[in-house]
Amino acid sequence: MVEKEIIVLGDVEMGAGNLTDDFISDNALSELISELHQRPHQVDLVLNGDIFDFLKCPYFKHNQLIYTRHVTEEVSLSKLKLIYKAHQRVFNTLRKFVKNKKHKLYFIVGNHDMDLVYKKVQKEIRDLLGNKRNIYFKMKYNAHQVYTEHGNQYDFLNRFSMRRLFLKHKGETILNPPWINFSLMGKFMDLKEEHPFAERISPKPTLLDLHKAVTKKITKKTITHFLKSVFYYPLRYFFDPTYSYPREIINEVYRKFKKSNLDVDKIVNVFKLKKWRTVRKNKILILSHDHEKYIEDKDGRVIIHPGSWRDEYELNKETRKLTPIPKRYVQILVGETGLSYQVIEFPIKRSILNLDEVIKNEIKFIKLAAKEEQFTSSLI
Secondary structure, eight states: OEEEEEEEEOOOOBOOSSTTOOOOOHHHHHHHHHHHHTOSSEEEEEEOSOSBOOTTOOEEETTEEEOOSOOOHHHHHHHHHHHHHHTHHHHHHHHHHTTSTTOEEEEEOOSSOGGGGSHHHHHHHHHHTTOOTTEEEESOEEETTEEEEOOGGGSTTTOOOTTOOEEEETTEEEEOOOHHHHHIIIIIHHHHHHSTTGGGEEOHHHHHHHOHHHHHHHHHHHHHHHHHHHHTHHHHTTTOGGGOOOHHHHHHHHHHHHTTOOSOOOHHHHHHHHTHHHHHHOSEEEEOSSOSOEEEEETTEEEEEOOOOSOOEEEOTTTOEEEEOOEEEEEEEEETTEEEEEEEEEOOOOOOEEHHHHHHOHHHHHHHHHHHTTOOOTTO
16 A cells, blocks of 8 residues: 655756757646646655756846846846746646645755745745645655755765855845856856757767867867966956855866876765765665666665756767657655655657757757647747
């Protein structure tokens, strides 16, 4: 007999419905949430980080959509309005889900939706969903020997300081996200809008090998930005804390260089090393952040990356074909005999694309993908 069901999914990344928004599966996600709403037993729906893409979401200022590195609570609320307007069906379905007092909804904070630490943002989401008491905002979920967190804290480029979530700038409180977030918001969003389809393609090394135009632009922009971040911006913007010297990044790169290991560590390996007590205490551990599917099941314990709900494609280097990557979630059943789990693929029918055709007109295929999933937006 099932006493409780725990559903975990992450990396939805709902944005403003514009060219920087990579989520178009509103119908599929809403269908899944509607099914969960009808369960006779209690359901804990754990949205495991990066559910909202505040990071790449613009906001309105002087009747223009702009990006800013100075994210105040009001800026975050403005972004949330755009996200709600673009993905209202998902919000409506979540509203229906939490009407059942047995069900609980958890928003785990990730590096794309760090804005959730703002209390007014939490209140606004509760208001949009009916101001229910069974809505929680957490850094982790831990119950019934099930542990989840987003996973960005084990990625040195994307972790943020839990002791210093906010900064002061010109008398205002602003977010203190990872250094790379400041870089993306300040210097790379124009490139994202120019090549909106490219970020949806994996693996990235194969894409960069085949998409020379993007590779050249990214390389030039990255080198220029990094050098300025070290030698120019800290002096030019001395009183702006978002331009501080990237000491932690430099130290990490130096540490890796000394060890002759410049590879990016797998977050699951860092997690097992840093959270070994947590690993020992729990039977099912779920991380998001890394969009690749991963299951490590041994010695009565399982660690899972279910994958992403963004619109993403697997690139075959030989055929140059782009195959849509399935959406997945983790279902955990809590019963009298213990825990059982499975990673479930949610069926979505999509076209296989050709990389060379996509490169010629990325916006055309952004619109085609949206049409196939019946996602509409006035900003594309």
